[in-house]
Amino acid sequence: MLEVAKTAVEAARAAGADFADARAGTDESESLTVRNQEMEGIDRSTSTGVGIRVLVGGRWGFASTSRLDDGEIDRTARLAVAMAAAARQLPGDAVTLSPVEPAIASWRTPVKEDPFTVPLEEKVALLMEASRQMQGVPGLSFAEAGLDFFRRSTWFASSDGAQIEQVVTNSGGGIEATAVGEGDMQRRSYPNSFRGHVKAAGYEHIRTLGLIEEAERIGAEAVALLSAPECPSEMTTLVLDSGQMELQIHESIGHPIELDRVLGMEEAYAGSSWLSPDARGSVRYGSDLVSITADATLAGGLGTFGFDDEGVPAQRVPIIVDGMFENFLTSRETAAVVGQTSNATSRADGWSHLPLIRMTNVSIEPREGTLAEIIGDTERGIFMSTNNSWSIDDKRINFQFGCEQAWRIEDGRLTTLYRNPNYTGITPEFWGSCDAVGGAEDWVVWGTPNCGKGQPGQVGRVGHGAAPARFRNVQVGVRG
C-alpha cells in the first residue's frame, strides 16, 4: 500500500501539483452489543482507499477513491489538481506550509493481544454474563453491554519525500443499565458512558475493565436513581469525577484551542473560539491549578500516534500552564499563519477525508489527592459523575452538561443521591474557580471515539487524561 501512496503522489505531481501527499489506508472495525442477554448486533466492517491532497498555486485540492488500480489513482490525482484549480477562481491568500523534516518511518500502537483474533465466542460470553449480572437486579429494564475494536492502517507519502507506515489499534468496552419508571428513565454506565472505556490498546485492555464484576452495582445504581429526588437548583461547590472531567476538558478546552477554529476556518459549522490568535501568553484560562497538556505520545490515548496525517512527528505540547494559556493545536498550514511550526494535530477520519486539526490527548495535569479526599475536604456541595448530555456555544463559552447521578456533599460525606443533575457555566470563569485537582491515583486516560468536526462530517478519535476536580460557585440543577 505504500506504493499506492507513492504512485498517487507522483501522479499528482505529474498533473501539476506543487505539493502533494497521499494516504492509502484500511480501516477495520468490529462491534458487538448484547442487550438483556440477547445479541443486539454483531458486525465487522472494512474500508480501503486512498486520499490525495495537493497544493496548486497555494490552494488546496483533495480527492479520494476506493479503487486502487493505477488508472483510477491517476484519475483521482488529476481530480485533486482540478479541485485546487477551481479554488483558484476566487482570490485568496496562498497557503504556506510550516516546514517538517520528511520522515521515513513506521509506528504501531503497542498491543499485547490482537483484539481481532480473540474468538468471537469469548467476546459474546463476556457480554452475555455482564448483561446477566445486571438483569439480576430487580426493577432494571435494560442491561446492555458492548465491545468495540478499531484498527487504522495508513501508508503516507509526500512530495517532500516522507514515507510512513502506521497502524493504530483501539479497544473499548462498557456496560449500561437502564431503569424505566413512571414517566422517567434513569441510566448508569461503567466505566464511562457512550460505549465505555476506549483506549489505544489490544484486548488486554478489555480484560482489565471488570465489566462482569461491576455489573450488579451499576444495575442497582440505575434502579436507585428512579426513586431519588431531582438535583436541586442552586449555586454551590461542584465536584466532578474523572469521567465527567474528560468531557469538560474536551468541550471547553480541547475545541477552543484548535487553531483552525480560532482562525475562522470552522466558523460556519462547528463554530470558532473565544480565544483570539494573539491569546498565547496573555489569557488566563483557569486557576493556578489548571495545567493542560496535549500529548500525542501518551500511552493508551486515542490521540496517540507516531506521526499525524501530515507526517509531523507526535509531540507533547503545554497548552495551559498554571492557568495561563500558552499554545494552540496546530497544523502545518495554520502554524505558518502564526509564525510557528506544526505541533502535529492534523488528522483525518480515514483515507476519504481531508486532515483537520484534531485534539491529540488533551489532559489536565494531575495535582494532589484522591476523589475521596477532595470530597472529604468539601464542607457542602454537589458531586456529579458520568456524563450523559453536553451542549456548548459556538465560541465555547457558555456550556451546560448533564450527568447520570449526583450526591449531596455535607461535611465531607456523600449523603443524598440525586437524579437528573446538570450544571452550567462560562468557560474562563468556571476553570478560574477550580480549587482542587486530583492526583495521579485517580487520573485516568479516557477515550472519546466520536468527536465530530468538519464538512463533510468527520469523526475524530481523541483522548483525555482526567482527574477529579472541584469548582466553586457553580449553577447546578438548571430547569427550563
Next chain:
Amino acid sequence: MSELLGADEFRRVADGALSLRGADGVEVLLMHEAGGLTRFANSEIHQSISREDTGLRVRVVKGGHVGVAASNEATPEGASAAASSALEMADIVAADPQWPGLAPAAPPPQVDRYFEATANATPEMRAEAVGELIGGVSPGCRAAGAYETTAVELAIANSEGQFCWAPSTQASLTTVVTGPDGGSGFAETFAGSVDAIDADAIGRTAADKALASASPRALDAGPYTVVLEPAATATLVGFLAWIGFAGRAYIEGRSCFEGKQGQQVAAPSISIWDDGTDPRTLGAPFDFEGTPKQRVELVRDGVFRDVVYDRRTAKEAGRDSTGHGLPAPNPDGPFPLQLFMDTGDATVEEMIRSTERGLLVTRFHYSNIVNPMESSITGMTRDGTFLIERGEIAAPVRNLRFTQSILSALSSVSMVGREAHLASEFFFSASRVPALKVDEFHFSGVSDH
C-alpha cells in the same frame, strides 16, 4: 461529474452475496456516493474536495441467528466475502427471538429525486456560486460556509426476492457571515437540485443579519415569546424524532409520548408526519431493509397519533413496518428521516408585528437532550438573535441558552408560518418545516457574544 452505476450493476454485485450457501436469508445493502464540496472561510475557498465510495453491508440469518459484515469492496467477490464473514458471526451468536424475517418482495413508490444538474455539478460551478455569495456580502463582512453536491445510489436486495434501487441527489449551500462589532448571520438552502440554490440571495440574507446583529446587547435569561425561523423549528422537530417518534423507544416505554396516544400534545395548529414518498424531501422511497416507505401521521392537529417502525419493532408491537429501518445492526431501532410539519397562514413579519416583547431566533446550535421523557432539550441561539418590542425588531441580543420541553413549546405555538423550508438538524435526515411563534420559551443562560 458522476455517472450512475445503475440497477443492473448493483444486482450483479448483490448476487455475489445472495448466492451464499448455508444461510436461511441474505440481505445486501449497497450505497454508492459521489460528490464534491467547496468550503470557504474568511471569504476565501479553503477546501475543495471530491469523494467517491461504494459501501456494501450484508446481513445473513440462519435459524434466527444474525450476523452483519460490511466493506467497500463493491464487487461480487467482495459481497461474497462479506456474506461469508456475516455467516461466520451468525453461527456464533444466540438466536434473536424477535427476528422478523427479511422484507418481502414489494415494489417501492416511484419518486424522482435525482437531478442531473446536481450529479454533474463541477468544482468550477460551485466555486462560481461561492464567488457570487461572497461578492454579495458587504465590505467589512466575512463569509464562511460550504457548498456541497452529492449523488447517491441506494440499493437493497434480499433472498426473499426484494430488489429496490433509487438514485437521489442533494445540494446544500450554507453560510455564516460575520460582520463588524460581533454581528453574525446565517442562511442556507438545502434541496435536491442545484437549480434551487440562489447563492447571491443566501449571501445577502446572511449579510443583512450580520449587519443588523452588530453590537448585541445583553439580555436576562427567562421566559420569552419567540419567533423561530425554520432552521430553529427543525431543531425541535429533529429532536422530537429522536426521543419521541422512534418506535423502539415507544414500545419500550422510553418515549416522551409514552401513555399519550390520542392525547393533545401540541397546539391544534401543529401537525407532523413523515413521508418518504413526497417528492419535496430527500432520500430514497424505501428503507435500509428494503421496505417501501409509508406516510406516517405522527401528530395531527396537536394530537399524538403514531410512531415509526422497522421490521423488528413492528413485530414486537404487532404492527407492520412503516419503512423506517436503518442499516443493520441497529440497536437504536427505526427513525423518521423525512419529516414534515404542516404550514399555517402567517409570515415571519406578521409574527413579529403581533409580538409585544419577545425574541426572533435564526437558529440553534449544539443542542442536546436534557430529559428525554419530558422532551426537554438545551442549546444555544446563534447567528442572528433579536429582541422584539412592540411589534418591531428593537435590537440584536447576545446569544442565549435555552432549556425547554419541546412538547411544552409546541403546545404554546400561536402562529405557524405559511412557507416550509427544508432543513437538517442531523446530517442524515431532513425536515420540511415552517417558522413558528411560540408564546412561552425558556432561556436559562446567556453567553458573551
